[in-house]
Amino acid sequence: MPQVLKDEVFERIFQAGVDVFYEKDYRSAKMKEIADKAGIPVSLIYNYHKNKEELFDKIASSLRINFDKIAAEEEQAAGLPSEKYRDVAEDYILDLLENHKIFVILMDKSQGTKYEYAKDQLIHSIERHIHRQLDKKTHVSYNDMLCHILASNFAEGILEVARHYKDREFAHTMLSLVTKCYYEGVNSL
Incomplete structure (x- = not known):
């Protein structure tokens, strides 16, 4: 089979896997459903991926x-926290959300895989960031639960944008x- 056809079949399997894992999740998705979505016999998937786990790993990674x-x-940037977010993190998150289906798969639909704690890791990363920022800005000792709640809410906000993604402009807005x-608080709107 010419290389172009192999690449095209690989891409069809990959995209079908993304769609099926997004619609269902890792555990519920069946290789037959992925093959049907790709328009190929299920046996052909196994020429490219030895099993569902390997296909999922290829997508997730x-x-x-x-x-x-x-x-x-x-944290190293200068300015107000909102300016630092806009200057450093905003484009990174928007780029990430262009792959919104894969992001949702990782965060919500990866139970039973080595990625099943990806959402917890994301929240923990944001939580540590918030904690470090609070430590720099105040001498008040807050309960660690505050950082966890703020991080969980922010991560869930990003996920909600991913789940309802229309295009980059929608995500940016x-x-x-x-x-x-x-x-700035809800009263700023």
């Missing part, structure tokens, strides 16, 4: 998430409003 790196860059509330 295609999205690189490193909030610790972005948080560190944001929604994230701008969410972060405005996050940094």
